[in-house]
Amino acid sequence: MNEAKVSSQGTNVEKIPEEISVEMRRIAHDLSNALEIIVQTSYLLSTAELKEPASEWLRMLDGGVEKAMNLNQSLRKYIKEHTSN
Template identity: 45%
Template sequence: MTEPTKVQPIPSAQALHLRQLSHDLSNALEVILQTSFLLGTIELDENGRQWRQMLDQGVQQATNINRELRDYVRSQSENAAV
């Protein structure tokens, strides 16, 4: 039976860079989310409503993935609390 491979922590410099990219992605997603919200304040035809719903679902999924990535980087970083 083989021993499970221990995952090496993410070096601090790379973790910092990943956290900065995640922050920038969060800012971009916020613009999309706010635009989608504003689209919800105007009258849209059926196609427009469906496209807005697709937009909302996509941005929510991207936001959740970004949050998971940020949590993973935080927990796997060299300077993570043990």
Template identity: 80%
Template sequence: MTESKINSQAPETLEKIPEEISVEMRKIAHDLSNALEIIVQTSYLLNTAHLKEPASDWLRMLDSGVEKAMSLNLALRTYIKEHTSH
């Protein structure tokens, strides 16, 4: 099933993740959020250092990766929430 078909279904018709798996998935997603927060804060602090080239380019690459990782983590957490009973 495509993602758009899954998301367009009513919540009660979505296939549910078994409880023991969803608990572990929530734990991993939470731990991932904590690890990403360290990276986000480090990136922020590096941005205050006014780095010169090429380090400023590397920091922009880091920031781009951080944004993508945060977006993916949010999508994962949303998916888990939508596909669990709790």
């Protein structure tokens, strides 16, 4: 049975089994690396003078990148709060 851990909000949460948490951390790390490539590419594209509709596509990309980064941060926080390490 999994032990309870206190979250940053002060509530008890079930811990993720170690073998699963290790794989989840690896995947979250790889996701962060992939997102960083997208963030850097988005930045480089923003330095170019893009015409419509390409500039609108870049704005859409930036919005998606921001959402993906926030989701990844939430995932990493969840993993941290639900593991013993």
